[in-house]
Amino acid sequence: MLAYIIRRLLYAIPILIGVNLLTFALFFVVNTPDDMARMQLGVKRVTPEAIQKWKVERGYDKPLVWNAAAAGSATLTDTIFFSKSVRMFAGDFGRADDGRDISREIGSRMGPSLAIALPTFVLGLFVAISFALLLVFFRATTLDFAGVVLCVAMMSISGLFYIIGGQWLVSKVWHLVPISGYGGGLDAAKFLILPVIIGVFGGIGSSTRWYRTIFLEEITRDYVRTARAKGLPERVVLFRHVLRNAMIPILTGVVVVIPSLFMGSLLTESFFGIPGLGSYTIDAINAQDFAVVRSMVFIGSVLYIAGLLLTDISYTLADPRVRLQ
Amino acid sequence: MTILSVRDLAIHIPPGDFRPGAGIARPVDGISFDITPGECFALLGESGCGKSMTALGIMRLLPIAARAVAGTVNFEGRDLLALPESGMRDVRGGGIGMIFQEPATSLNPVLTVGRQIVEALELHSAMRGQAARARAAELLDQVGIPDPLRRLDEFPFQLSGGLRQRVMIAIALAGEPRLLIADEPTTALDVTIQAQVLDLLDDLRRKQGMALLLITHDLGVVARMADRVGVMYGGQLVEEAPRAAFFSQAAHPYSVRLFAALPDAKRRGGRLATIPGSVPAADVRHLGCRFAERCSEAVLACAATPPPWRVVETGQRVRCHLPGAAPAALPQIGAGAAVLAIAARPLLEVSDLQVHFPIRRGILQRAVGAVRAVDGMSLQLMAGRTLALVGESGCGKTTAGKAMLQLIRPTAGRVQLDGVELTTRSAAELRPLRAKMQMVFQDPFASLNPRLRIGDIIAEGMQALGTGAMGANGSMGDNGGDTAAKVGPLLEQVGLRADMVDRYPHEFSGGQRQRIAIARALAVHPQLLICDEPTSALDVSVQAQILNLLSDLQRDLKLAYLFITHNIAVVDYLAHDVAVMYLGRVVERGTADEVLRQSRHPYTQALLAAVPRIDGLGPLVVKLAGDMPSPANPPAGCHFHPRCPLADDACRRDYPPERRFGATHAVRCIKA
């Protein structure tokens, strides 16, 4: 099993390199730095000097991959590719347009992101699985049918509606919690409650339906019939037999997102004014801050690959067939 | 005094979204029988007759769409159909235990064996904790699982099929039921393992006085186990009889035909009796006798009114209009001249064939070993003859067949077809030779592309190999003409109608599909047909049709068959030569008579002895213990020595050389 995990780790390396090359191509080859400068400066103010200044400020004035003017190893290192892409592996993301160090910014923003994303994730998982188990317990009854219809209706509603509607109802009409903002320490709770509840609510529809499908598929298996033939009550059959087996497909779908929780949610954070990575990203997109977007793309894929690895490990732990062979 | 009394049980499935326009399906349509304590009652029938549905109905474990609409199920004085669900839970496991057909899927894969047994113990007894665990180990021991304490902590996937079925039995025994329902308990098992499990069930029944409701399609199993037999057809019982009377003289025309359809040595070279048509669908409404349309003796009354129960003089009850007991024995064609002239050169010659699948482990996925699926097998097949390749599942017989066709490239060894070496040829070079050798697969439902019409399926080979009228790469419609003209006669040759070319596979039954698969292979005029368990997925009456077809084709077209099977009765009926495989190697080969009547290898002897016989003769002394070892890690010396009653040190040391007994009989055993 250790060998398996090491092998998965090794497999992550070429993927990260691939991601890195892809972002490099996207940000520097599709459009040259000159093009980007021209657009950011606006048509009116474009002069060769202004473009040059813009490039120097951001370190985009070097050659792309091969610096013929430099000597020794600098032919490779004193390039955009090395300074902007390769250095990301070392956690060096450079500076944003406003001059701040991106790595530090990311470090300080992960906390608030996680403070929303983690409770949303845990609570959402719990609520959706309980709801799905309830539907499966009453399968093929009116309750089940109504539950499924409700799920489909809920997943047909835009996520934006949940946020806007929730803010309006809870904060504006009922005045229960502040409409947006963020505070440190215990103070944070009153800002976090609403986004977490809305996050859970918005996800119930699709995830309940997904879990229900998994449970229903599991419940037709032969071993469930064996369990019933023993005389076990339906409750025990569901919790001890079906749930345990359904955890395997559920884990593969769920564990992969855990590391990505650090990334936060674009929508929630920007609507609620949470100073997390999600709102950082969205601000960068709106300000067309390429350095930040590039960094987030890279971190996002690192976290996703970590998620894949975690999935493999959790899968191994949950399924004795994998664990013991 | 009965323990279980079923009266007029009817189970219906209303038409759902998936069968629009269909009527209500009646898989069980009024069935009544009694079981007395300690008795073994066998429900016998072909697939789709409603026997499993009956069992699930008794346990109230029916699929969600099906429901018991009429009748009573009286168990120890209580009507189970009227019990509340909570009361039913005490009956399940406690009063009636049940084991199922597929031990591979019937156990929970993520719980340990011990947990699954203890769970049942906790439910039906006061035992908890260590006491329950000790009792679970005792149960494992009782069902013949060696080293029970270790097995308690293992997961089902770590056990072989036979052991898993024993665990299932142990779970069923945990509640000390008075009745055990066994639904095809050995169908998924190999014949030597089947013998072990049947012995165990029989033993438990006798020792504990437990009644057994045995559901099976296998006459041999019935003969081995049952006190009384109920024959099911179309959702009803058609005959009920004590075992002896049933096997000496079956009364219902359907039962008689089932016996006549069984292949064995006595019918060798002749034709098997077949039952025309197939089992009626569950949503067909019947006026008269359900078997009438397939019965050659049917009179007018048969189709008009349902037959009443009648007791015949041999003691069995039968549901048939016809006077007297069974109809006269079906006409049989005497043993034909099966032996053909032996050609100078074998059509197929295989020597030292090896197929190894690498096992990759570790960080770099290096091959650390190999599954030796086929590990040095040699055989010869003469034109126009049938060679049966016999062995239990996992012995490598299917892999060997595919490797001969070069569908899997062999790791080593030579395969010569008509003197031409195949293993060294590229895919393109092989193509012209493919017309000479074809394959018929096991599963008729997986071997036909559901998206193609029958005509296109059969024409595919002709188009690919250019043996039919060649259209560049068009479908039937494009080049129409000659290819289409050849498909019709092919369909008729295999007993179908030429106008079926435009239909899709789903419109055909299993037997018809297998005919189509045979027609597809015949389309390119092969000399060699490799048949991989072509009848194992079929009911016995349909199996007889296919076997008859195969022998007709051999007679007319001088085909050579390599017949891969585990079914000894089929081998006995059909094969000229037999090769017995064990763990990737041929351990005994010779003519059918030599191998089946004068077998010398202990494995062959055990295999033959394990087959349940319908003539009531008890099993021979040779019993195999244990399971076949893994081909990834074969035992040193003779592969068979861990299970062999005769093995000594010499057997453990070296793989035995081939010893010859006469011109054709060869055995790899030093004790032979």
Place this chain on the structure above:
Amino acid sequence: MSIQPVLLWSDVLLFVLMASIGGLSLWARRQDALRAAWARVARNPVAMSAATVLAAFVLIGLLDSVHYRARLPAQPGAETRYSVEVNSALDAVLADLRQRAEKTYSAPLATHLFAKEALENSAQREFPRLKFGGAHLGADLAAHEFDIAVRVSRGCAAGMLLWLLMASLWCRLADLELIATLKQLREGNQGSGAGNPATGAVFVTLLGILLLLGIAISLGGGYHVFGTDKVGQDVLYLSLKSIRTGLLIGTLTTLVMLPLAVLLGILAGYVGGWVDDLIQYLYTTLSSIPGVLLIAAAVLMMQVIIDTHPDWFATSAERADARLLALCLILGMTSWTGVARLLRGETLKLRELEFVQAAQAFGVGRFAIMRRHILPNLMHIVLIALVMDFSGLVLAEAVLSYVGVGVDPSTISFGTMINTARMELAREPMVWWSLVAAFAFMFALVLAANLFADAVRDAFDPRSSA
């Protein structure tokens, strides 16, 4: 000729899509299994009523895809010139709604603007009368509510009449007694109409749609049914125009990615070896970048290209269209991986099936096997992916437009509507109608799509039959 037809690229693709759906359905009619599956969908009342709603949306979307430029009033002696504004057939149908713009916000069915303004002839700030909404009432404002009631009932009556007309036409075609059929329908008898239980559902849905249509037309003649937005545009008009954008994103995206996903998925599954490794590497790499971020990055880059090449586009409509297509392409490129992975797995299973081995035993070539034996047996998965992705993409458009990486701001879409309306929530009292209208239309579209997709999946996926 008074108009010059304009064929936008997205129009072309949409019509190609329609044509290929038509072609495929002809092909499917000949395939027993597919026909049977569609028959199951056709007998599902929920699915068919969802399909009716979808058909209404598609009709609007198609009308909105016939583009033209109107001829400008002829100047004597000058060449004929055409307006730079590209309009669609839907614009022509809704000319009234489009042209009757107010000054700024007004509530649904209002007669006055939403905000007080200083009037010229008085020092007081008052709610000015709307230029069009309720203008026919003149000074008789007391008749406002009565007028609305009259218009609603008139609309209902017209819708009912139209429905009866269609129902009787259908009954004539199906050779049924109209009155008896209606009676059956009212009694909830599902057996009506040639034995198809879904026919009743379709007609009930149709009745609903026609009633809404009648009311909307009748009210829309004199009022702004959903009010007006900041620049006074009719919100109903904006909502109807958004439908095309949603449909395009929901369908073209999947269409763009399908050929690639199918090809790579089958290749990886069937050929195996290094081809499999390479394709797997490719899609693992692509899918490891979080979707929104990859889309954001790609859209940002695309924006740079479009902005630095203004000379490529003749009209702003063409530029917006190019951006819409590029968005579809980007969404497609980032989402093909899931389908490819699914198809690879299914191909791996199919490859081991005996009918594939039988073909191999005949020496049938690899590509012929993939075409004849693998691809047709994967079509149901492709179809399921197509319908299941649709609703997700429609919802995604709104989010992406909000994030700022969606469609061109000048393109009318649910996303841009919501994005602009969002600011209005902070006003006191709140301007809620454009937001509600956008969400309501989007909900109807997505719900219908989800229900239909479910039925299609149930009918085609053998596993979900439980």
